[in-house]
Amino acid sequence: MVKFGYTILYVEEVEKAISFYENVFGFSRKFITPDNDYAELNTGETTISFASKKLAAQNLKEGFLESNPDNKPFAIELGFITDQVEELVQKATSFGAILVTEPTKKPWGQIVAYVRDLDGFLVEICTEVEG
The missing domain is CATH 3.30.720.110 (Signal recognition particle alu RNA binding heterodimer, srp9/1)
Known part of the structure; x- marks a missing residue:
């Protein structure tokens, strides 16, 4: 079985990004790391996640388009x-x-x-x- 789990947006400031989606769309915070470098929102069946560009750079050694x-x-x-x-x-x-x-x-x-x-x-x- 395969299930679409989440979409991750690489953002400058995770806290700022997640607050925007909470304030505008009314989603609630599901999880945020103590370092504020990764977070998830409760949005229904599929989760929207946010990772800091710094964390993304650690995972994607060849870089990415920001x-x-x-x-x-x-x-x-x-x-x-x-x-x-x-x-x-x-x-x-x-x-x-x-x-x-x-x-x-x-x-x-x-x-x-x-x-x-x-x-x-x-x-x-x-x-x-x-x-």
Whole structure:
């Protein structure tokens, strides 16, 4: 059996990153190391985790591309489903997220918006896909 366990975002400051996701999306803290270099959030069945770039560098000896709000986002996103897209986008930007795309109604009826979090990761905020 294989189960998708978690996604880890490599961030500058784990405490700052996890606080952003708690404040904006209402997730609760599952675990954080005493050194504040790794943390997990309770988000449902799949966990979002955060590791410091310093810890990532210890694990990935050949290095890695760092997410940075000044560069284009990676070709990957976190998607959060809500029936309050506009309100959640506003809340995210009030906590420091960068607006990428205003909420837009897609031809299939879904409302989709994009922001970048404090470390530049792309976040989709959308309604459920009806079908």
